[in-house]
Amino acid sequence: MTSETNTMQHQHPLPYNSNNNDNDENEIYLAAIEGGGTTFVVSIARVVKQQQHEQQHNNNTLLQIGPTSLEILNTATFPPKDEISGVIPTWTPTQILDAVCAFLQEHRPSSPSSITTCATNNDKPLTDDAAATPDTALLSVATSTGRYSAVGIATFGPAGVHRHKPNYGTILAGSPKKEWRNVDILTPIREACGFSNNMSSSSLSSGMDSRVRFDTDVNAPALAEFRHRNYLKQQQQQQQQNNHPSPNAPSKHNSPTTFPPPPTTTPLTSLAYVTIGTGVGVGLIINSQPVHGLLHPEGGHVAICPLEQDTFTGYSWGKERSPYAGVNTVEGVASSVALTERYLQMKMEDNDDDKTKQEKDVIAARHGDDDDANKNNNSSRSNENIDSNNTIDSNNAQTRELLSTLPDSHPVWSHAANAIANLCVSLLLLTSMQKIVLGGGIMKRYALYDMIRQRVWSILNGYLDCVEELSDVQQLDNVIVEGCWVKKNKLGSGLVGAYALALDAYEESK
Incomplete structure (x- = not known):
């Protein structure tokens, strides 16, 4: 078991917004994907350096995870919600992954200046015809030669989360979402991000690419919550130390020095x-x-x-x-x-x-609770919520x-x-x-x-x-x-978790 010092270092790596390098060549761009059985959300962010964070502290596109601030550049949901009806269309896994990969390819940073900040877009399709013909989405964008600094993917399960196993990044056969069983999510996304070109075939087959991190949509938010809460606790402890200087610190008025209070809680490890x-x-x-x-x-x-x-x-x-x-x-x-x-x-x-x-027929027709009632009353309500067994x-x-x-x-x-x-x-x-x-x-x-x-x-x-x-x-x-971010931003917990995975992947790949 590691010492407390080593453990805390692992929990809190050096801030990604460190200001050690100021030139654009050191910009860090991350991609995050939250995978659900109905929709996928894909997002791109830039790590904000310390002086930039101070200049943009009122920017509502900023997401903070621990000591790191991210500026959200682009976000999209596939399939997009219909703007008129508000209905989310049904796409196949192939259609969803094609659209996600097209988005990632379109925004791949061939150079730091190639990504421009735009308003977050959660509902509109990538192209004008993407919603109607998702299979052609990949044909409608130009492929960049660049790549992201790291990518995090958080999906529903059960999924392969062991990086050394062949099923890493795949939805497993036990999933209740039948159409997603045995679907490989990791490989097409990794290729769309430009990560496969410099890897050996053995590394690709084993999923060993430190720049890509894959986990469930609950493990990933757990990681984000853990990182952020530990950071807040450290900040609180630092503030307490500032308010109660150590006994050896010089006293301005030579008055008795106040001893710091003992810790009131144990370190957060779970x-x-x-x-x-x-x-x-x-x-x-x-x-x-x-x-x-x-x-x-x-x-x-x-x-x-x-x-x-x-x-x-x-x-x-x-x-x-x-x-x-x-x-x-x-x-x-x-x-x-x-x-x-x-x-x-x-x-x-x-x-x-x-x-x-x-x-009963009147109540059922009003609430959509009984298929027979709908038939008896010749209701004009759509039967789209009634399955083949005539049940809700x-x-x-x-x-x-x-x-x-x-x-x-x-x-x-x-x-x-x-x-x-x-x-x-x-x-x-x-x-x-x-x-x-x-x-x-x-x-x-x-x-x-x-x-x-x-x-x-x-x-x-x-x-x-x-x-x-x-x-x-x-x-x-x-x-x-x-959760920490429930009232602070519009990003879902899974997407925040995916960004936490991407940050860990970047730290490992440095």
């Missing part, structure tokens, strides 16, 4: 990042390193203790190749898919108990949006809070996590934070009261927290 959206993912930092064991953490599939009299039979995604068949797991209860299906089940159960058939398609994002209409007091949120609290308790008991960061679309329901903390306190039943950070329920406010 952190969990949990995202709750269409699925539930868990990224872990333990002993200051991302966890890569047999695979990577899949904490969304651990079993939970459900609330009493819970009649929910599990979410549809869990029926195939999911632990416990998706019944009474974190993802099987707290994901947006599971919560939507639970809500629909609860509504139909209420209808069976309290409504006549005519009343919870995979459809528009269907899941109904969750946003529910009040905080709705029972589905109690089930969600219980499932997430069960996961937090497991993390505390198994890994002694110092920080558990909760994110994802479901956690935009801010009432859940307090509900989860209260439930964690109840489940623990006083067992960890001896730990200062867990000595009372209010202390959990500092243990179970929201």
Whole structure:
């Protein structure tokens, strides 16, 4: 095990915005890719040097990760959202990767002056016809001869995250997103970034390119959160030292010197990042390193203790190749898919108990809860959310949006809070996590934070009261927290994590 000094040096490498070199030839350009099953977000940034950061401190395009400031130059989402309808079209993995690679090729820095700053664009296609013909996107841009300083890729899992294995950078066969199974994400992106030309075939086949870093979209944000929180803690400790000079420091008025207070917390060496959206993912930092064991953490599939009299039979995604068949797991209860299906089940159960058939048809037609009701009422509503089995398609994002209409007091949120609290308790008991960061679309329901903390306190039943950070329920406010960048920029946590990966890749490749 490394010494504390070495560990902290690894956690906090020399600032990338160091001002040791002022000429343009030393500009550092990074690319970051956040991969989702429906959309990919690709972004390009320039590392800002110290004096530039001071000049641009009010620039809302700046992203800070630890001591490093990045100026976001270009960002795009593929497939882009339709500007009129707001609907995201369905593209194949090949179409998405082609568009991402085209974007990266178009903005490759052949020289430091070749990239120009432009407004962030999250919705428009790369070219006028990219949305209509994504397969031709690569033909519409010129290929640069340059390359980026480093690239970070953060994607959904399960994915190959071991750099020495042949499946590094590939979505694995166990993915619930069938169309993405065994898709190689790393190779086309690496080639589009100009990294493959100077590598041997053995290095390419093993994924050993230190300028490219690939991990899950939860491990990567965990790394970013860990780096940034450690940096903030160092800054706080430095401020305390400045306010309490050492005993040997000369005193201006020869008055007794104030001794610095002893540290009140242990160094941060562990952190969990949990995202709750269409699925539930868990990224872990333990002993200051991302966890890569047999695979990577899949904490969304651990079993939970459900609330009493819970009649929910599990979410549809869990029926195939999911632990416990998706019944009474974190993802099987707290994901947006599971919560939507639970809500629909609860509504139909209420209808069976309290409504006549005519009343049920009216309610179902209004809420889109029953395909037969739509047929009986000759509803003009589109059936795009109804699958081939004549059931509500919870995979459809528009269907899941109904969750946003529910009040905080709705029972589905109690089930969600219980499932997430069960996961937090497991993390505390198994890994002694110092920080558990909760994110994802479901956690935009801010009432859940307090509900989860209260439930964690109840489940623990006083067992960890001896730990200062867990000595009372209010202390959990500092243990179970929201992300550092939730209110600071418009970039998603996965993209911030991808930039953290790129920074690590750059540091390693120097």
